[in-house]
Amino acid sequence: MLSSRVHKISAGVACLVAAFAGATVSTAAGADSTADVPSYQEFAASTYVDVDGAYVVNGDEALSTKGDLKKFYERLVGPESTPTDGLIVNTVNGADDKWSATQAANLTYCVSTRFGTRHADVVAAMNAGAGLWEAATSKINFVHVPAQDGKCTTRNNSVVFSVEPVATSQYIARAFFPSSPKRQRNVLIDDSIWTSGTWEPGDILGHELGHALGFRHEHTRPESGTCFEDNNWRPLTPYDSSSIMHYPQCNGGSADLEFQSSDAAGARTLYGS
Ligand SMILES: [Zn+2]
Numbered sequence: 001m002l003s004s005r006v007h008k009i010s011a012g013v014a015c016l017v018a019a020f021a022g023a024t025v026s027t028a029a030g031a032d033s034t035a036d037v038p039s040y041q042e043f044a045a046s047t048y049v050d051v052d053g054a055y056v057v058n059g060d061e062a063l064s065t066k067g068d069l070k071k072f073y074e075r076l077v078g079p080e081s082t083p084t085d086g087l088i089v090n091t092v093n094g095a096d097d098k099w100s101a102t103q104a105a106n107l108t109y110c111v112s113t114r115f116g117t118r119h120a121d122v123v124a125a126m127n128a129g130a131g132l133w134e135a136a137t138s139k140i141n142f143v144h145v146p147a148q149d150g151k152c153t154t155r156n157n158s159v160v161f162s163v164e165p166v167a168t169s170q171y172i173a174r175a176f177f178p179s180s181p182k183r184q185r186n187v188l189i190d191d192s193i194w195t196s197g198t199w200e201p202g203d204i205l206g207h208e209l210g211h212a213l214g215f216r217h218e219h220t221r222p223e224s225g226t227c228f229e230d231n232n233w234r235p236l237t238p239y240d241s242s243s244i245m246h247y248p249q250c251n252g253g254s255a256d257l258e259f260q261s262s263d264a265a266g267a268r269t270l271y272g273s
Contacts (some may be wrong), residue, residue, distance in 0.1 A: 087266020128202025
């Protein structure tokens, strides 16, 4: 059950990444052939559109508009310089994608009551995932606001983000970045989170909250040798194949998606200790 589940996750990720991975790797390497580069139309047509209309890229990251998707595509196929230097932070136009110190200390969220009988389990898993980053530095503080759970959507301006259920076979959970507009700031969780084998729900949500803090997939770094996404990031620590932000199925070193000391160090580098 575990292996089939992991294989399913892997296949889903590969499906979203492989469509253009070859193209970007050859572009980065300066290869002369662009025959494998999909057109924007082909790329857009192959991109999964989520229940809320967002485009899901890199497995579990959401983009709100067609304009964002076009920019993402252009960065992907454009000229790139590979950083040589784990945890890495997303960059937008070269600047770190992070919360202000004030906001990082008060990242409020609601957990939708639409989780029904699983609501308490989601609350506990969110606490576990948030706790990983909060233990790394006192500068990061996630705050559950139960009073908002009954109206927990991206339209609720009383919280920074919402945690909502979704039914999809495309991913287990999905998140956003600090630069994401409010209408896209949610963590969506599929029921498969409860049957993900050695990936504990708290660790899966720890990974998603890593994105919410601005951290990118560790496996996009050249050292992984696979699962390349793009170069719009800045290294915070040396490469760590066991990072919680590294998919195990991308030559990862931690099969159970555990939080590492390198993740804590990276969080302190970005937000202070
Ligand atoms: Zn991810």
